[in-house]
Amino acid sequence: MAQHTWIHEIDRHLGDEVTLRGWVFHLRAMKKLAFIVVRDGTGLCQAVVSKADVDEAIFELASGLTQESTIEVTGKVEADKRAPGGFEMQVTNLAVLSEARDYPISPKEHGTSFLMDHRHLWLRSKKQHALLQLRDTVKTAINDFFHGEGFTQVDAPIFTPNACEGTTNLFETEYFGSPAYLTQSGQLYMEAAAAAVGKAYCFGPTFRAEKSKTRRHLTEFWMIEPEVAFAHLDDAMSLAERFLVYVVGRAVEAHRDMLQDILERDVSKLEAVQAPFPRLQYDDAVTVLNEKGHPFEWGGDFGSPDETLLAEQYDRPFIVHRFPAAIKAFYMERDPNDARLSMSMDVLAPEGYGEIIGGGERATDLEYLERQIAEHNLPKAAFEWYLDLRRYGTFPHAGFGLGLERLITYISGNHHVRETIPFPRQIHRLSP
RNA sequence: UCCUCGGUAGCUCAAUGGUAGAGCAUGCGGCUGUUAACCGCAGGGUUGUAGGUUCAAGUCCUACCCGAGGAGCCA
Numbered sequence: 275m276a277q278h279t280w281i282h283e284i285d286r287h288l289g290d291e292v293t294l295r296g297w298v299f300h301l302r303a304m305k306k307l308a309f310i311v312v313r314d315g316t317g318l319c320q321a322v323v324s325k326a327d328v329d330e331a332i333f334e335l336a337s338g339l340t341q342e343s344t345i346e347v348t349g350k351v352e353a354d355k356r357a358p359g360g361f362e363m364q365v366t367n368l369a370v371l372s373e374a375r376d377y378p379i380s381p382k383e384h385g386t387s388f389l390m391d392h393r394h395l396w397l398r399s400k401k402q403h404a405l406l407q408l409r410d411t412v413k414t415a416i417n418d419f420f421h422g423e424g425f426t427q428v429d430a431p432i433f434t435p436n437a438c439e440g441t442t443n444l445f446e447t448e449y450f451g452s453p454a455y456l457t458q459s460g461q462l463y464m465e466a467a468a469a470a471v472g473k474a475y476c477f478g479p480t481f482r483a484e485k486s487k488t489r490r491h492l493t494e495f496w497m498i499e500p501e502v503a504f505a506h507l508d509d510a511m512s513l514a515e516r517f518l519v520y521v522v523g524r525a526v527e528a529h530r531d532m533l534q535d536i537l538e539r540d541v542s543k544l545e546a547v548q549a550p551f552p553r554l555q556y557d558d559a560v561t562v563l564n565e566k567g568h569p570f571e572w573g574g575d576f577g578s579p580d581e582t583l584l585a586e587q588y589d590r591p592f593i594v595h596r597f598p599a600a601i602k603a604f605y606m607e608r609d610p611n612d613a614r615l616s617m618s619m620d621v622l623a624p625e626g627y628g629e630i631i632g633g634g635e636r637a638t639d640l641e642y643l644e645r646q647i648a649e650h651n652l653p654k655a656a657f658e659w660y661l662d663l664r665r666y667g668t669f670p671h672a673g674f675g676l677g678l679e680r681l682i683t684y685i686s687g688n689h690h691v692r693e694t695i696p697f698p699r700q701i702h703r704l705s706p
Numbered sequence: 707u708c709c710u711c712g713g714u715a716g717c718u719c720a721a722u723g724g725u726a727g728a729g730c731a732u733g734c735g736g737c738u739g740u741u742a743a744c745c746g747c748a749g750g751g752u753u754g755u756a757g758g759u760u761c762a763a764g765u766c767c768u769a770c771c772c773g774a775g776g777a778g779c780c781a
Contacts, residue, residue, distance in 0.1 A: 300740095300741085300742075300743095302739095302740045302741075302743055302744095303740095304736090304737050304738060304739090304740075304743090304744095305736075305737050305738070306737085306738045307737090307738040307739070307740080308740090309739075309740050309741080309743090311741085320740090320741085322739080322740090324738075325738080326738085341731095354739090356739060356740080356741080357739095357741090358741065376716075376731085376732070377731095378716070378717080378731095379717085380716090380717065380718095380730060380731045380742090381730085381731090381742040382717070382718070382729080382730045382731075382742070383717080383718055383719095383730085384717060384718070385717080385718070385773090385774085386773095386774075387772095387773055387774075388717070388718090443779075443780080459781095480781080482779090482780075482781085484778095484779060484780065485707070485778095485779090486777095486778085486779065486780075487774090487775080487776080487777095488775080488776070488777085488778095488779095489775080489776090490780080490781080491779090491780075491781085492781095495781070496781095497781065498781095575779085575780090577777075577778080577779095578776085578777080579777095620781095628781095629780075629781065630781065631781075632780080632781060674781095675781060676781070677780090677781030678781085679781085680781055681781090691781095702772085702773080
């Protein structure tokens, strides 16, 4: 095959004759002139076919192109203000590599359900393409951040025998005759990893069989879970703060125009994501809610309306810490100053995006954890290895879990997590 | 699981209980600088399923199915 040029580097070929391979994004054909907008995944380029300049057969071919047909188009690259992107191609040759008939996604509006049924094709459209790029950038930034802080990425298993935070939300499967679950958190494994490498994080898919039907839930989502040896609650909060400032900053740096023009994000809201994040104790958050005339009883977890009400006060993510121990996971450390409280924290995004991080300091005492496992009716045998971490050199440690899709939803300004993952898995969606 | 709203052409949506409609898409025709191009013509329907009320049901009633939004739960 002859060498071809990718559209994202077409500005290097100004004045040259190049060959593009891609798909027909739009066609505007007239009697003697046709505009083909070519999409090759790296960008869009308008190809101009003048009847006077090409063979009759080439012009006929151009006029009859259909949306998403695969084509190879050759021509001279010129700068033109009228072309989207500022560059266009004066076509000298055109070949149809594969004709597409009746592409289902038209340039006009569609419903989400229809688009999700055609998710494999929807990914080709501008906004979805932008979200794929943003997701890639965010994932890279996350890895760069942790490596810059001296973390080692340690993979957690996906099959597990453990019910980390209760069994109701677990996907159960069969593992050579025994029940196994798809992981709902790599957290316990990261505690083991922290003793091995000091600062560990995992980054992988997580599964929850919650029958949630909201814009904030997926049954399969990607979670980032750092765990740091000899860290306490304050350290986890600072880490989360540095993390978000870094990752949001990288996204804005890499995609300012895309965020503004294609995703229609108000970038100034992202630029406000700077340290320090406001921090308030759970107790104070309850007081704030009550002062705002919103009845909320101490001891409950915040619902969506509560989070929104709290977030109204801030222009950046904020941290609520020291939740009642009763509403947090069994492994949370107690507050040494108030046994009712856990050394836990949530990071909530402003603008109604809600919780994106949950974490805290882990309990270090063997007997306390044994009691907790019993009180939560968890099968102790499955946690023996976890208890070993307290038997053989227990140590203070803290960390958190962050939902990748919720973070991207916030950064992109999207209203729903489902578009931030290429192929979302939801309660009523397993395909494509 | 609960609450609310919805399901009509390929898609997005109209239609006082009284002949099933539009825009886009598709096909054909017109147009030399289009920008989700524009103009003209044409084809396209078991109104989610099953019952019921009525002279007459897309419209009213019952059940079910499917979807969207929210609650709970969470990241």
